[in-house]
Amino acid sequence: MAHQTQEPLAQPPGSPAPAPAPGKTSPWIRKHWAGLAACAVAVPLAFLVHMLIPSIPVMTTAVVLGVLSANIPGPSKLVAGPWKAGLGFAGKKLMRAGIVLLGLKLSIVDVLALGWATFVVVVVIVLLAFGGTYLLGKAFRLPGDQPLMIATGFSICGASAIGAMSAVRRSKEEDTVIPVALVTLCGTLAIAVLPLLMGPLGLSPEAFGQWVGASVHDVGQVVATAQTAGASALAIAIVIKLTRVLTLAPMVAIAGVMSRRSSKGGSEQEGLKLPPIVPMFIIGFVALVAVRSIFNLPPELLDAATIVQDIVLAAALFGLGSAVRIRQLFHSKGVSIVMALCSWALIAGLGYAGVLLLQM
Template identity: 50%
Template sequence: MRARMPGLLLAASAAIIAWLVHLALPFVPLLTAAVVLGILVAQIPAVRPALVGVLAPGLEVASRHLLRLGIVLLGLKLSLVDIAALGWVSILTTIAVVVLTFVGTIGLGRALGLPGHQPVLVASGFSICGASAIGAMAAALRARDEEQAVPVALVTLCGTLAIAVLPALWNPLGLSQTGFGHWVGAGVHDVGQVVATAQVAGTTALAVAVVVKLTRVLMLAPMVAITVAIERRRPTDATAVRTALVPLFVAGFLAAVLLNTFVPLPDWALTGADWAQTALLAMALFALGASIRFAELARTGWRALVVGLTSWALVAGLAYGAVLLG
């Protein structure tokens, strides 16, 4: 535990700084600030030896174990009752957006030769719930930390751009508050980015966006399970013998969803869980950001950028189509 403390203390300090940034600049989502802070720290030459040395054990705990705990607590944000209130058309179109974006991004990533698990991780981030989904899928597939660097950077970049781009398109596209909220919830990656983007259109748009977004978050469990099942069928894949079909933290996430749906939890418990979930994910995403090196991103070149931007356009286009169908 003593060896892990320096890295954990750094991650906790970074989470507090990200929170202060969010307080000062409310349009910057806390988790996005945590990832960006990690990326910036990783580019400081004087800090890099510590990141791979004395800080590494604690950062590894944050990026793996704290991430999983945060995802379990994320389930307490979801209620099947709220999701059912969207109606079957909205639910089915939201699921379709997730599945089509996921499959399309994987296909493009493999066609362009992205290495290892990167196509699956990019697809998870853009189709489900940003860097949190990348971490969850990486944990389930036992992907290396290096494989997460490009997907996390891409989804952070595009999600941050969405905060400015989508509101600018709200009126030109002729969307109502409800329609804009649905579009944002179905097409923006991280929950915090959804809130930052939708709030410009008012409380109605924000409420719809959050419920639609959490419906996408609920897809995390089946998408992870299906992906792991497919990977296990590949005899050359090392994850075939090491990975459970439904990882324990994914089962915990589903249990938290059911608990929040069927058990009347007191407000103080939900508020405390929300704070804990945010803190854990902020620490974890800082640690993931701290593993990113721009020099390594440059080696992937234009291929990763093309996949990320295309996936962003795909999910936004499909989400807009879902709004029109609804």
């Protein structure tokens, strides 16, 4: 009788994938390792640039390195090929991890120490900047979710806010990466321009810190800008900036409710999962804000968390930057750049008006 080879049993649908055989690399690692390795090279390089030139934030450098890698012949082929999956993972998943860790920087006690008047003024600036930038985006006819992403990033906390909002909106990649590039461009412009205006506008170091905290986008950009006016300006700028960060959770929650309502009918018909009202990483962010506010955490723990957060966010921003194509920024004669500059001027004006109001 001829020997018959027994066919392997088919794996039931929905069952977990079998574990890789000993000595073999998992498919996930084979798919993502090259892009994550590129991040592992880019992040130390971003930190090195910051060490050599402290006025250039790590996050800004990480985005620029990502943009360069995607637009220089040679590396661009790797970005579009073997690096793509790993860079995409960094831009989405690591960004969310960085947002969670951002919660440890924010204490409600520090926010309340500003006083109710300052808190109300900062929140009003955020709302006016968000609404004004969104309307500008619509007026310039930017496509898709770009008006919403730019409004979120410019008014709250830069690329981190864009990442949070894009997750709850499930935005297309091009609707996320262009706003990240624009918020980096304008934040870098603020580092160079705002200190030059401190004297002509007659601002004291404390007032300058208020202006920077209320109008500059990313936390790192705020630090780089405010430190030019001394320690007192830097201290108040950081607290006001983190007060803006505090609005991230409710803004994302509102967007989640609106997205859920707008997509409910279509999702039910197509059998798709509805977007979450509040993503888990935002819940994690709020939880860590509560931990920082309630407990007296050791400075060593906070310093270590800051280092981890900076590394994770730098990798995420390198991944996001690698999805930017320079020609996209100049699409339709650079309309998106012109719109971003208008928004930057709007937010700077609102921040300055807020400073004047607080000095009355």
